[in-house]
Amino acid sequence: MAIKFGRPIELRDAPRRQAETLAAPSLDLTIRLRRNRKTEWARRLVRENVLTTNDLIWPMFVVDGHNTRTPVASMPGVERLTVDQIVRDAERAAKLNIPCIALFPFTEPALRDAEGSEALNPDNLVCQSVRAIKKEFPDIGVLCDVALDPFTSHGHDGLLEDGKILNDETVAVLVKQALTQAEAGCDVIAPSDMMDGRIGAIRDALDDNGFGDVQIMSYAAKYASAFYGPFRDAIGSAKTLTGDKRTYQMDSANSDEALREVELDIAEGADMVMVKPGMPYLDIVRRVKDTFAMPTFVYQVSGEYAMIAGAAANGWIDGERAMMESLVGFKRAGADGILTYFAPQAAEKIRAES
Numbered sequence: 001m002a003i004k005f006g007r008p009i010e011l012r013d014a015p016r017r018q019a020e021t022l023a024a025p026s027l028d029l030t031i032r033l034r035r036n037r038k039t040e041w042a043r044r045l046v047r048e049n050v051l052t053t054n055d056l057i058w059p060m061f062v063v064d065g066h067n068t069r070t071p072v073a074s075m076p077g078v079e080r081l082t083v084d085q086i087v088r089d090a091e092r093a094a095k096l097n098i099p100c101i102a103l104f105p106f107t108e109p110a111l112r113d114a115e116g117s118e119a120l121n122p123d124n125l126v127c128q129s130v131r132a133i134k135k136e137f138p139d140i141g142v143l144c145d146v147a148l149d150p151f152t153s154h155g156h157d158g159l160l161e162d163g164k165i166l167n168d169e170t171v172a173v174l175v176k177q178a179l180t181q182a183e184a185g186c187d188v189i190a191p192s193d194m195m196d197g198r199i200g201a202i203r204d205a206l207d208d209n210g211f212g213d214v215q216i217m218s219y220a221a222k223y224a225s226a227f228y229g230p231f232r233d234a235i236g237s238a239k240t241l242t243g244d245k246r247t248y249q250m251d252s253a254n255s256d257e258a259l260r261e262v263e264l265d266i267a268e269g270a271d272m273v274m275v276k277p278g279m280p281y282l283d284i285v286r287r288v289k290d291t292f293a294m295p296t297f298v299y300q301v302s303g304e305y306a307m308i309a310g311a312a313a314n315g316w317i318d319g320e321r322a323m324m325e326s327l328v329g330f331k332r333a334g335a336d337g338i339l340t341y342f343a344p345q346a347a348e349k350i351r352a353e354s
């Protein structure tokens with residue numbers, strides 16, 4: 001039915017109802033969208049998007065030591081965990097039915113060097129964690145980030161020469177890092193470095209080395225963002241980072257370019273693609289999902305978490321409602337899943353309400 005000014009065109013010539021009295025004015029509206037919002041049951045009935053526990057990937061920070069949990073100051077409620085404690089949180093994830101966890105290491109400064117060589121140590125914190133988690137909870141998905149920044153003395157994701165990040169030389173190292181993680185038992189390789197050509201190179205190497213079943217989730221459209229600040233505190237690269245990452249991460253003003261990045265990563269063999277950060281880039285999530293119909297993920301990054309958790313801790317917003325609103329917003333934008341530090345809280349809330 002064609003509609004103009006709130007009155008169906010077919011009804012435009014029909015006699016109008018008289019307003020009852022002037023004291024109680026009544027608009028002559030045939031259509032009132034508020035009817036469907038009147039009651040909780042009706043709101044539930046017409047709800048278009050739902051967040052479920054199946055949508056969640058829980059990022060965790062691992063640190064050397066034993067039986068220790070250290071709060072990350074800029075991420076209220078998030079801690080760095082020793083390997084034994086990572087296994088305890090993996091257990092919590094498994095009990096909450098969260099499908100997948102993501103691992104990020106805090107590397108001791110003494111182990112960092114210009115080449116990020118600790119990334120290739122088969123006994124580094126990430127590999128230790130993967131083995132420990134898989135031993136106790138083989139059915140939970142484990143995702144490992146591929147990039148050199150937790151391991152380099154300069155805090156960049158790649159190899160640095162004369163102030164420049166080398167692309168192809170970095171890709172050669174990332175391939176070795178991915179193989180090291182696959183060897184440890186990682187299920188999903190997630191390159192976050194934004195070098196050109198790394199997805200294809202990693203896919204080839206995985207296939208050639210008997211890891212044909214290891215999935216790749218590409219950080220395909222990753223922007224140079226101020227919202228990564230608390231993460232860099234958490235992995236200890238905030239103070240060491242020289243300069244910024246704008247020669248490899250995307251310019252936040254760009255949208256078409258994100259489609260080109262995603263298209264290439266799909267062509268090179270990505271099984272799943274990701275947009276990062278999340279809340280300021282919902283338009284990118286929507287365009288990527290509509291254009292490629294791929295499993296599309298979004299990372300609600302540390303700074304987004306900090307904004308909500310920090311404001312909530314001050315009593316400025318209702319933290320739980322802001323959390324759920326932000327997460328369903330990703331679903332509405334077309335995301336199939338969300339990497340979020342809120343994963344355990346959100347899963348608990350979903351469970352309590354079902």
Ligand SMILES: NCc1[nH]cc(CCC(=O)O)c1CC(=O)O
Pocket residue numbers: 145147149157192193227228229230231232245300301302303
């Ligand atoms: N390449 C490393 C990496 N992987 C995930 C994040 C950020 C995640 C977050 O902020 O929560 C970063 C930081 C960066 O690129 O500087």
Ligand SMILES: [Mg+2]
Pocket residue numbers: 194195196197220261264265
């Ligand atoms: Mg790319």
